Amino acid sequence: MYVIRHALLNLGKNKGRNILLGVIIFAVITAAFVTLAIFNTTGIVIQETRYTLGRMVRVAPRQIVYGEASVSFEQFLSFAESEYVHEADIRESRTSINGIEAIYYLKQPEMLTNFEAELRSRGLPDTYSVVSEELSFENVTGNLENLHNLSLTFLVIVLILGAFIMVLLSAISIRERKYEVGVLRAMGMKKKKVALGLWIEIITITCICFALGMGAGTMLSQPISDVIMTGQADSINVNISVNAITVMGILGISILLASITGFISVSWINKCEPIKILTERN
Amino acid sequence: MNALTLQNISYEYEGTNRVIFKDVSLRFGAGKVTTIVGKSGAGKSTLLSLLSGLDVATSGRISFGGKNLSEINRNRYRAQKVGIIFQSLNLLTNATAIDNIILSMNISGITGIDKKTRAFELLARVGISREKAHRKILKLSGGEQQRISIARALAHDPMLIIADEPTGSLDKDTEANVLEIFKSLAHDDGKCVIIVTHSENVTAIADEVWGLEDGVLCLLPVQTDTGGGRDVCNPPRAFESWKE
DSSP states (O other): OHHHHHHHHHHHHTHHHHHHHHHHHHHHHHHHHHHHHHHHHHHHHHHHHHHHHHHEEEEEESSOOTTSOOOOHHHHHHHTTSTTEEEEEEEEOSSSTTSEEEEEEESSGGGHHHHHHHHHHTTOOTTEEEEEGGGGHHHHHHHHHHHHHHHHHHHHHHHHHHHHHHHHHHHHHHHHTHHHHHHHHHTTOOHHHHHHHHHHHHHHHHHHHHHHHHHHHHHHHHHHHHHHHTTOTTOOOOOOOOOHHHHHHHHHHHHHHHHHHHHHHHHHHHHOOHHHHHHHHO | OEEEEEEEEEEEOTTSOOEEEEEEEEEEETTOEEEEEOOTTSSHHHHHHHHTTSSOOSEEEEEETTEEGGGSOHHHIIIIIEEEEOTTOOOOTTSBHHHHHHHHHHHHTOOSSOHHHHHHHHHHHTTOOHHHHTSBGGGSOHHHHHHHHHHHHHTTOOSEEEEESTTTTOOHHHHHHHHHHHHHHHHTTOOEEEEEOOOHHHHHTOSEEEEEETTEEEEOTTOTTTOTTSOBOSSOOOGGGGOO
16 A cells, blocks of 8 residues: 555656656557547448448449340339348439439348349349449548558557657666665565556556547547548548547557556566665765 | 674675675674774675675575574565664655655554654654654755664664664764664663764764674774673774774
8 A cells, every 4th residue: 555655656756757758658648549549430431431332232234235135114123122132222314324323222232242143033134234332432432541541550650659768768767766766675665566666656647648648639630630631532521539449449558558667667676686776876 | 682693604796706704703682782893895884784684695694583584585674674774874865754764664564553653753753853854855954864864764663773874974962862862772672783883982882893804803892891702803903993
């Protein structure tokens, strides 16, 4: 219990160092939050778009072949009765070759092959194509894919850079506290309790930064996403949302950062002998 | 009754061939003030490090209450059995005086007492007021820090009190007060008090004075009544000859 109290008191006593550490953890968490929120949301939008387009099947003649039987409006309507079809949109169209635009929304994108087989068995000529709109997916979500990939790359960079800075800062911080560790050990405090105290300090800082980073990240994600998407052709309006996956991801990143610093502290404390620390200082 | 026993202790600095002690054997009695004198670099502080379990001898055996220090938990030994007053004080400088003392009690695992009250009592005993008890160590004078270091060493009521130049920064009155405390701890409470010093005032309260030179300890003849059968310095030397 006293280890926790001592650690919490230490937070206030070493303001300068802890604020610096906090600012870096906060920056890493906020950046990670923004990128993770964008990554997850764009991922969901891409998936949903792919699903929607994959379900959307267009049945149309590849070309008009004179002498070949054409499919009538009624036949197109009857195709909508297939067990694979969720709903259909059959209408006359001046822009299509045969004057009919037939779009079927399948229950699942994977049903395309079965649906086509059924249509062929029911007399759909080979000159008609049964094509899912997934093929146009690239055109629709191209920019979104770029944003998705960019956010992933940025997340990886943030994590690597963040971890590197944290390791460096922990190493410097622990060396600054060498004397304190030496005194505590000389007084008989066990290594694991000294390490626990340092770990509680970093965990507390990380928790505060986690809360602040979540708030800042929530505020910044949408504007940053809008700025990135602005001016891009065929852009999809992406509403960045914070879901459980993002929160869990940030929590994981926070724990990772705290663990890195904790590991540095513990491994250093395990190596140091109080007499050496105090003799060196004196 | 012996509190601490050294048997054939040898010590040399790691990575060097510099021998500090060679086959030193010594017994520190409970209820006595023992002082160790010697010139700078003679190894007095190293000896205290060995006695306080902060360092380990190259060979030989140090026993506390019959148990070999190398076989017991030295963290617990330092936390519960020994009160160390370092020459360089080694206080937590960003903490207050009272926090330093309470932390020492916490580390020792003391329960069943009001730690704050005991800390104030100890500080009052060494002449530190309640107002100063709440000041950070760096805001106190060298003499006050030294007294806090003494109070901290007594916080967990240890059996052994090991002090390295404990009165170096104190004025005469405070030194006299602190020496009275050491005497009382040994003679009234039966503690084993071991002090490394250059001060004649400190050796004046000692029951035994040992001189350390060239890795050898010998008993100064100032206490003829306690030196029988021990390694009395030969030829006998005055205290002054052990100073710088």
